Amino acid sequence: MSAASSLLQAVKMNVSFGGIQAVKDVHLDVGFQDLLCVIGPNGAGKSTLLSLLSGTLRPSSGRLLFEGRDLTREPPHEFARRGVIRKFQGTNLFQWLSVRDNLIVAGQGVSADREGPAPDLDEMLSLIGLRHRSSDIAECLPHGERQWLEIGMALMCRPRLLLLDEPAAGMSVEGVRRMADLLRRLSRDMAVVVIEHDIDFVRQLRCRTMVLHQGEVIRQGSFVTIEKDEEVRHIYLGRGKGGRDARRA
Numbered sequence: 001m002s003a004a005s006s007l008l009q010a011v012k013m014n015v016s017f018g019g020i021q022a023v024k025d026v027h028l029d030v031g032f033q034d035l036l037c038v039i040g041p042n043g044a045g046k047s048t049l050l051s052l053l054s055g056t057l058r059p060s061s062g063r064l065l066f067e068g069r070d071l072t073r074e075p076p077h078e079f080a081r082r083g084v085i086r087k088f089q090g091t092n093l094f095q096w097l098s099v100r101d102n103l104i105v106a107g108q109g110v111s112a113d114r115e116g117p118a119p120d121l122d123e124m125l126s127l128i129g130l131r132h133r134s135s136d137i138a139e140c141l142p143h144g145e146r147q148w149l150e151i152g153m154a155l156m157c158r159p160r161l162l163l164l165d166e167p168a169a170g171m172s173v174e175g176v177r178r179m180a181d182l183l184r185r186l187s188r189d190m191a192v193v194v195i196e197h198d199i200d201f202v203r204q205l206r207c208r209t210m211v212l213h214q215g216e217v218i219r220q221g222s223f224v225t226i227e228k229d230e231e232v233r234h235i236y237l238g239r240g241k242g243g244r245d246a247r248r249a
């Protein structure tokens with residue numbers, strides 16, 4: 001088999017829930033080192049798309065290729081084994097374990113056949129800005145720091161494709177800036193797909209942005225271009241033709 005040009009390729013994927021078509025004919029190409037942000041109003045299909053990409057939901061039709069290998073019908077653990085790691089919005093922490101132990105536990109599930117060294121714990125604590133919190137119980141962390149710990153836990157799984165659901169939600173202005181910096185840096189070594197509502201954060205990511213609306217990809221390109229698009233502004237940003245700026249859809 002020749003080497004795949006994309007890490008992940010979604011081909012004409014569809015998902016329906018009863019009468020609702022949550023994802024319609026979605027094509028997606030994600031490179032080996034890539035950063036893609038998916039935006040869209042509530043109910044646009046963003047979470048459903050992420051579930052498809054992580055293998056927790058199977059498409060009713062279409063295909064999903066990872067390094068050219070068809071994973072469409074594979075179980076979620078096979079996606080994880082290959083390095084597709086999803087961080088959900090909200091908390092997935094072991095509340096009663098320390099920050100350090102949460103990272104250790106997260107790293108223990110990584111398949112033995114994955115290449116490369118395990119991340120260094122102290123470096124990870126520094127990367128996520130929680131070195132001073134190392135011995136603190138996770139439950140005691142404020143919301144923003146929990147988000148950072150969850151990112152650290154996802155990184156301990158040595159992702160090749162990191163899927164993030166609103167990683168900057170509830171963060172301070174400085175936290176949002178740091179998160180955007182980190183994701184840009186991570187995308188030099190892996191693929192990162194983010195779904196996000198916070199437009200300031202999306203702007204700071206400075207990456208390819210895909211707009212979903214009613215399950216369909218209606219635009220794809222740089223955020224600078226997307227932001228100026230009248231239809232997108234009308235549908236999502238809520239400020240078409242003299243409308244008021246809605247930072248969150």
Ligand SMILES: Nc1ncnc2c1ncn2[C@@H]1O[C@H](COP(=O)(O)OP(=O)(O)OP(=O)(O)O)[C@@H](O)[C@H]1O
Nearest residue numbers: 017020021022040041042043044045046047048049
């Ligand atoms: N398990 C489910 N059963 C039935 N309908 C669902 C299910 N999951 C999602 N949907 C519907 O599919 C559509 C897309 O939902 P999805 O959660 O993917 O949108 P979203 O863009 O992530 O929205 P939000 O920004 O509010 O999280 C919505 O109409 C939603 O109600």
